[in-house]
Amino acid sequence: MKLLNAIQKHAELQPQTAAFHSQGRSLTYQELWESSDRAAASIQKSMAGQPEAPVLVYGHMEPEMAVSFLGSVKAGHPYIPVDTSIPADRILKIIENSGAELLINVSGLPLDTGSHLIKTVSPEELLSNGEGPISRDHWVKEHETFYIIYTSGSTGNPKGVQISARNLQSFADWICADFPIGEGKTFLNQAPFSFDLSVMDLYPCLQSGGTLHCVTKDAVNKPKILFEELKQSGLNVWTSTPSFAQVCLMDPAFTEELLPEAKVFMFCGEALPTSVAQALLERFPQAKVFNTYGPTEATVAVTSVEITPEVIEQNEFLPVGFEKPDMDILIMDEQGNKLPDGEKGEIIISGPSVSKGYLGEPELTDNVFFFHEGQPAYRTGDAGYKENGQIFCQGRLDFQIKLHGYRMELEEIEFHVRQSQYVRSAVVIPYQPNGAVEYLIAAIVPDDHEFQKEFQLTSAIKKELATFLPAYMIPRKFIYQDHIHMTANGKIDRKRIGEEVLV
Ligand code: AMP
Numbered sequence: 431m432k433l434l435n436a437i438q439k440h441a442e443l444q445p446q447t448a449a450f451h452s453q454g455r456s457l458t459y460q461e462l463w464e465s466s467d468r469a470a471a472s473i474q475k476s477m478a479g480q481p482e483a484p485v486l487v488y489g490h491m492e493p494e495m496a497v498s499f500l501g502s503v504k505a506g507h508p509y510i511p512v513d514t515s516i517p518a519d520r521i522l523k524i525i526e527n528s529g530a531e532l533l534i535n536v537s538g539l540p541l542d543t544g545s546h547l548i549k550t551v552s553p554e555e556l557l558s559n560g561e562g563p564i565s566r567d568h569w570v571k572e573h574e575t576f577y578i579i580y581t582s583g584s585t586g587n588p589k590g591v592q593i594s595a596r597n598l599q600s601f602a603d604w605i606c607a608d609f610p611i612g613e614g615k616t617f618l619n620q621a622p623f624s625f626d627l628s629v630m631d632l633y634p635c636l637q638s639g640g641t642l643h644c645v646t647k648d649a650v651n652k653p654k655i656l657f658e659e660l661k662q663s664g665l666n667v668w669t670s671t672p673s674f675a676q677v678c679l680m681d682p683a684f685t686e687e688l689l690p691e692a693k694v695f696m697f698c699g700e701a702l703p704t705s706v707a708q709a710l711l712e713r714f715p716q717a718k719v720f721n722t723y724g725p726t727e728a729t730v731a732v733t734s735v736e737i738t739p740e741v742i743e744q745n746e747f748l749p750v751g752f753e754k755p756d757m758d759i760l761i762m763d764e765q766g767n768k769l770p771d772g773e774k775g776e777i778i779i780s781g782p783s784v785s786k787g788y789l790g791e792p793e794l795t796d797n798v799f800f801f802h803e804g805q806p807a808y809r810t811g812d813a814g815y816k817e818n819g820q821i822f823c824q825g826r827l828d829f830q831i832k833l834h835g836y837r838m839e840l841e842e843i844e845f846h847v848r849q850s851q852y853v854r855s856a857v858v859i860p861y862q863p864n865g866a867v868e869y870l871i872a873a874i875v876p877d878d879h880e881f882q883k884e885f886q887l888t889s890a891i892k893k894e895l896a897t898f899l900p901a902y903m904i905p906r907k908f909i910y911q912d913h914i915h916m917t918a919n920g921k922i923d924r925k926r927i928g929e930e931v932l933v
Pocket of ligand 1: 581626627697698699700701702721722723724725726727730750810812823825826832836837
């Protein structure tokens with residue numbers, strides 16, 4: 431695989447260059463290559479006889495995450511990145527659904543895998559149990575799965591998007607060729623590895639011989655530490671959600687002076703507000719700002735556009751841009767007819783970036799994946815239109831939302847709220863006063879309980895939810911009602927509930 435060959439070449443030609451930097455720890459290209467070879471040999475030993483089983487890698491942004499990812503694919507196994515922010519019960523569902531046979535716990539935190547027979551190893555055990563180099567014959571092949579990222583699913587269970595080596599290579603080649611990045615640059619990694627936005631920096635960085643500079647969630651939560659770290663980073667390529675940049679922009683110190691080498695800002699994962707793009711162009715006059723768009727199912731991003739002052743002037747809502755050259759993006763109506771320019775419909779993505787589907791979920795896969803003119807295609811569920819070759823994304827056709835860059839299905843959250851022993855029925859409503867979702871509100875009909883005060887009930891429900899859902903999926907506000915409104919045809923009347931809870 432070209433990506434792995436490129437990393438190997440960097441390990442030979444620039445062995446001492448830092449490939450990965452996180453929490454004050456660095457990993458050179460030589461260390462990354464040799465350690466991942468040892469990890470691969472060790473993974474092969476542990477997983478003999480299970481050629482297809484994925485490896486679950488649990489941690490945050492430790493250098494051993496990258497070693498484990500590469501070790502897995504060099505051993506011919508896909509990996510599943512699982513961030514430490516994911517609660518244990520959700521991880522159990524991921525283990526169950528994926529059939530993962532090995533868990534590399536790089537976090538140093540305890541993780542209870544319940545009754546699952548999955549073998550757990552620490553990075554130290556992993557590295558002491560194998561000898562490199564490993565033959566490239568074992569590497570994951572073009573059509574095999576490279577990674578599996580679990581996203582929110584409407585049935586209450588996360589679903590695993592399988593991304594092949596070919597999908598990923600096509601993506602990494604596009605970023606390296608079509609964006610003004612060059613070689614040997616320092617990239618920001620802000621997104622946890624369980625979120626595919628992280629792929630936008632990790633692999634283009636490694637393919638182009640750059641250094642990945644991770645800012646951990648601890649740093650993100652402490653602006654002083656974050657800014658100190660950014661100042662030291664020397665970063666050239668900024669990749670994040672627009673929300674993260676928006677938070678940084680609240681501090682007047684977030685300027686070219688803080689990041690004098692920042693030349694490219696790349697955004698994906700949610701709508702880029704005009705105000706964010708405008709402020710960045712003003713504060714970083716040397717830099718270029720790109721808006722990109724795509725779902726995990728089509729490997730991170732499939733459109734892009736440089737946001738210039740002219741683009742801002744011409745558009746109230748920014749476009750998501752032009753297709754990646756090997757992709758075809760269509761707008762279709764509900765019957766699957768292709769719509770002409772300017773007409774609004776569902777955004778359909780087709781081409782080599784599209785995943786083969788959800789692991790172990792043929793029905794869910796058939797619902798949204800199909801073939802279009804011989805190419806794999808995916809129904810995004812996003813509303814949009816095309817004009818002069820540019821795509822405009824106008825939000826969702828269903829209940830999937832984005833909150834601070836995190837993708838989630840309201841139905842999944844509702845499913846878990848309704849499971850609570852204190853809840854008879856519930857609806858989750860996004861609070862979005864100006865278009866973007868600011869937080870979630872749960873409207874609840876409570877079951878019998880012994881709490882005197884509503885806040886006690888809320889905290890009991892939140893406590894239960896925390897065992898299933900990551901913190902970012904737990905509603906912030908809880909409102910108690912005596913019944914849930916229905917429409918005339920018996921559906922939950924979300925509109926009416928929304929109007930009531932939002933007054
Ligand atoms: P994820 O799979 O987490 O990357 O989420 C994919 C979804 O995020 C897409 O289907 C869109 O709804 C939304 N999204 C991603 N990028 C953009 C963008 N640039 N503008 C608007 N929405 C976006």
